[in-house]
Amino acid sequence: MEFRFDANQEYQTDAIEAVTNLLEGQPRIELDMSLILEWGSAAVMNRLDLDEENLLENLQAVQQKNDISPDESLQYIEETIETIRGKKTIYFPNFSVEMETGTGKTYVYLRTALQLFQRYGLRKFIIVVPSVAVREGVLKTLKVTERHFRELYSNPPYRYYIYDSVNLSQVRQFALSDGLEIMVMTIDAFNKAANVIRQSTDRLMGETPLHLVQSTRPILILDEPQNMESEKSMALPLPL
Template sequence: MKFSFKIQQYQTDAVNAVVDVFKGQVRPAQDTSYFFDPGRLVPVKTKKAKNSNGYNLFQQELDEQEAKQDIILGYANAPIKLDKVQLLENIKLIQGNNNITPSKELIEGQGKCSLDIEMETGTGKTYVYIKTMFELNKQYGWNKFIIIVPSVAIREGVKKSLETMEEHFMSQYGKKARYFIYDSKNLTKIDDFAKSNEINVMIINNQAFAKSLNEEKNKEGRGGDKGALIIYSERDEFGSRKPIDVIAKTNPILIL
């Protein structure tokens, strides 16, 4: 069954309101890239012997592998170039046009600024923020987004919405979004998220920040360090990197 979506003006207005917050931001001529950290290589064999120079062959093997490794690029959202004054003026203008009491200051702490977009139940909030991602990509080139949800049920619903609306937004923007659900047992998807220069969406429920305990520290009756969450801890199976560091490097836009 194929769904047909009717574009509502109030939804378009809501999308434009978010896009206009960053009015004056210049889209970069090319995607913002950086040298991607693939993590620490795992040796094929463990060699405890040392060569004539006393150099550990285990380390030598790693160095030889790393020397042969190709340079990999990751892609990140270009930073917001607007200063606080300009951002706040943009926000006040939007608020004035919508009969909202103007903000006195920016809400910071989670990045350059935090925005609240209020819509009533049943008015298509999910559609609006998915369309907003496409518009932010079109206008400013931003392509890394993380949708944070409060439950597994909503997480699955968001994934289904992205799947259902795929063709609709393909017809409007000529591209599709790559999306996946964060899974601490399959961290390689985070690498794909970081290395792709397409629109990429990670869906994660907030329990992942509070309940993904470090399994390595929970073994053999050690009790574990309950403060060491998987997303914040160095993982052997992830090249001894912290998943949160790889994610943060992409400078993502968070949608709660």
């Protein structure tokens, strides 16, 4: 049995366009295979060239098109976190997309990631989920949609996987790859200070997995954020 997906559901394509249009005017990132040193680690990273005024104008245009009262300012997440260079205050915009249960939100945000890669060259995505059960559901959706997405986007170079503290080579691959990388993680991977992701390790030649991930400036997709509203959960130690 094979699932077949309709790529032309209007409410889904409208949601995808709403997100991609937030970055209208962002030039596509073309890589020359040279590695970029960000915060001390070698990585191929996302880049945002738009300023706050551009982002707000784009947000208001999207809201007006969808009959939503325009916001007067951007909403940001700001937090002081540990980085390879010590404590650093990060500051990045936070956008919320709401969809009814059963309308295919997982399909929509996965396809949005591919759309952002195709249109702007953004290539590092982390999907943060509240539980192992949701994580397994996301992985299943990635598997059953893979053929559909490859056909829809002309076979883009993309990989997806669950973060596994036993297989830290995936973290290095995430940082160094010039293709589209989608890493799925539970919120618990961040919440415990003793987690492997926060420890330097010989398996990464002394580097800390979290610092490698930070260096890519990943786009965070929070699945079911209403289930991650504790103070600790909202203070994710990653920049955009």
